[in-house]
Amino acid sequence: MSLALSVENNFIEFSGERIPLSIQKRKVRRLRLEYGPRGLTLIMPLNSTCKIDEVLSPHKRWILKRESERMEACRRVISGDIRVRKNPEALREHIKTLTQKAQEALGVKVSRITVRNMKTRWGSMGPKKSMNISSWTACLPDNLIRYIVYHELAHIIQPNHGSEFYKIIGKFFPDLKDIDKELKIYFFAAGMLAERGDL
DSSP states (O other): OOOEEETTTTTTEEEEEEEEEEEESSOSSEEEEEEEETEEEEEEEEEOOOOOOHHHGHHHHHHHHOOOOHHHHHHHHHHHHHOOOOOOOHHHHHHHHHHHHHHHHHTTTSSSSEEEOOOSSSSETTTTTEEEEEEEGGGGGGHHHHHHHHHHHHHOOOOOSSSHHOOOOOOOOSSSHHHHHHHHHHHHHHHHHHHHHHH
């Protein structure tokens, strides 16, 4: 698969697939690729002399996969397929209810539940069993919010994402690959909705 690159027009092209590209030079030690609602961002050290095509070519499969997810998110946002919960308090109560059921199922207990603005992840579990859930979950269907709650609670039992962790989660969610794919699509969609003030 060949790479045709056009930095001047702020896009790259893989086999006819045009992908928005932003190049940023920052005070960082290493090159980094990020994918967001507006496309691909390449973050480079200030003194970097790397050729863009040489940096991106090894990651072409990853880039094309992320772009496919981004475009599907765009389609869902434009078509109005995504329902956003507009009441933050109702979202918090819904998450609390899901958490109570999940705690019983997993045999664990959190010390605190917080719903807050998190732009890089759906949730996190603190060292003192304090669970944080992103307010962006307001755009998710119930089954995905439920998964995020179980996922974070499972970290009380198994802190890392090793095989034991996924054995625990797999008992409740056998369709993990489908869920992971949907969450990636919804993450792009959430970013798009947030940018236009709908989330």
